[in-house]
Amino acid sequence: MAETRFDMKKQDYMSLCKAYLTEELSKRKVNQKALLKAELLCEEAILKVAQYAREDTTLSIRIRRSIGGTYVEIQAKGEEIPELFGDGNISYAAKTLESSEEDIDTGLLILVANEKHVKYSNNNGTNLFKITVGKSEQSTTRLTLYALAVSIVIGVIFKLFVPEFVNTGLCTYIFVPIRTMFMNALKIVVGPVVFFSIVTCISQFTNLSELGKIGVKVICMYMLTTLIAIVVGFGMFFIINPGMWGGALIGNLTTLEPTVSTGVAVSILSTIINIIPANIVRPFLESDTLQIIFLAILLGAAVGMIGSYSKIVRDLFEAFNELFLTVTTLITKLIPLVLFSSMFIMLTTTGFETMKAMFGMALTDVLALSCMMVVYGILILLIGRLNPFTFFRKNLRGMLNAFSLSSSSASMPVNIKICTDDLGISPKVCNFSIPLGATINMDGVSVHLAVASMFLAKMYGVEVPHSMALSIIITIVMLSLGTPSVTGASLVCLGILLDMIGVPMEAIGLIIGVDSLLDMFRTVSNTTGDIAVTLIVAKMEKLLDIDVYKS
Structure with missing residues (x-):
């Protein structure tokens, strides 16, 4: 499990985070497509965390592996991100129907659209994103x-x-x-x-x-x-x-199977x-x-x-x-x-x-x-x-x-x-x-x-x-x-x-x-x-x- 912290007061923390993620995920032999997707999701999550972070706080990035795959955890102390405490992608998408093109938060949309791979929570004043990099399907x-x-x-x-x-x-x-x-x-x-x-x-x-x-x-x-x-x-x-391509197979199929009802x-x-x-x-x-x-x-x-x-x-x-x-x-x-x-x-x-x-x-x-x-x-x-x-x-x-x-x-x-x-x-x-x-x-x-x-x-x-x-x-x-x-x-x-x-x-x-x-x-x-x-x-x-x- 790898973990590091970045000073969010530095202007170049985003480039440092991306370089760290690329290096660590490459070590874990994450394929190129999964790596690119993970970088995109992590970048949007980091921007959201930074937007609501408290002053004089640091950003923590942890990469861990388990039976379910590879995960990136991004956290920093800060206020709850209100857009992510809705009812999921459909409710957010519904709101966009009444929005102009300029009002739509593309980064938020990317996170919500990948709800299956992105989990968000705020516990004790700390924003936490858990992003599944995953074994490639x-x-x-x-x-x-x-x-x-x-x-x-x-x-x-x-x-x-x-x-x-x-x-x-x-x-x-x-x-x-x-x-x-x-x-x-x-x-x-x-x-x-x-x-x-x-x-x-x-x-x-x-x-x-x-x-x-x-x-x-x-x-x-x-x-x-x-x-x-x-x-x-x-x-x-x-x-x-196509059921007729193999002929009458019901006798063979049921030799090792439970009794089959034919009507x-x-x-x-x-x-x-x-x-x-x-x-x-x-x-x-x-x-x-x-x-x-x-x-x-x-x-x-x-x-x-x-x-x-x-x-x-x-x-x-x-x-x-x-x-x-x-x-x-x-x-x-x-x-x-x-x-x-x-x-x-x-x-x-x-x-x-x-x-x-x-x-x-x-x-x-x-x-x-x-x-x-x-x-x-x-x-x-x-x-x-x-x-x-x-x-x-x-x-x-x-x-x-x-x-x-x-x-x-x-x-x-x-x-x-x-x-x-x-x-x-x-x-x-x-x-x-x-x-x-x-x-x-x-x-x-x-x-x-x-x-x-x-x-x-x-x-x-x-x-x-x-x-x-x-x-x-x-x-x-x-x-x-x-x-x-x-x-x-x-x-x-x-x-x-x-x-x-x-x-x-x-x-x-x-x-x-x-x-x-x-x-x-x-x-x-x-x-x-x-x-x-x-x-x-x-x-x-x-x-x-x-x-x-x-x-």
Whole structure:
């Protein structure tokens, strides 16, 4: 752990801080992109701390490492920073709707937009920023891809050259227990993660009427693209039907799995009636997805209606949300090991047909996500009356950035810059819509949930009746609304959807091998949808500089 202090009376303390941070983080082998982002966030935090610091005080910078990654702590004695004691990025973004471009504090916006990586507190008159430099999410992705390649090679070798009883023994006593323990751990957080994510999200919309027509239009457009994404996902699945690529595999799939129910009897009326639970505990005990979502929406909407207690309760929900997201992050660090186990089981017990079907599902997912790019272009052309080719040409940098980072939240600073500098969108729109979109607009996740759930149902021989269509669509919409922005969050949401349609959660093991790669494509769809909606609303509200857009 490294720590140093800087005299804030010196005019050159900022350059000294930056040099110190660069040197210390480089020693810890932080990659270049994470280093640049950390420097930007630390610079804005230092400026805020200095702005509210007491006279004759010093600035302390501490760099520490733990299981969760690398952190930079910046602190100095001073008054509370009032802008950071609000309700988070959405409330701040809402305020920017009534602000002129000159009034917007860009540095504060950067800190708020990266709320996931920046924590602020003031204890005993000391301002403290804790900034997560973090292990690059790409390093986890690379490790997962390495595990995929190695598992395929070893699985093929064992399938071809090792006796079947040896493979069965390895699966039964080593790899199946590993996967089962992982799935059990994932089941622990499934309900709480979705519940607290949706409560936290909904509770921030208590002042929706104050957002004005810009905010309402942005939210309506996000809901429209989400519904289109679900339709595209289902449509592409039924056109390609990747579940048939591997033939009849249900017999092999169930040899090492729990008993699979192959039918789900449900009516639309019973689905609607059962949305409202009889008590507040049963939805979590029975893992009833729609009831959990209903409770989350109800409590989230009620949080802002309890007067002086609203902030206390909201902070409590946000704390629980952060707690379970951290638990999820810790659990998903085991994904490379679980991936290896799942691929070994699949290759040695079901053969290459299952693997062919898995890659068929991945291809279907990518094609559906590509169709969403066409949808964005059509919406820009028909509603925005703008040239969509200009949009994609100017947003190419943002798409590549999202693909490499695999995180909508991490992509926000670049996306905001593209909106203002390249597309000519007023900050009054993009400073609100981009952070909001990173929270609730998950078109890529919606596509994936539709494709993956139908694929796994097909592979496990589960018939999904048409009467469940409405409840499935509602569930996907709400899951996309509350999808946590952590690695492996899509697996959590998929687990809930599978449980709802009668497919065992262990089925996730079939697609976990390609999930990390697909996550990159999903992020591109998520962020491109955010920017496309921002552009359309800006054009509708005459807050778009056409000359900049066409230049």
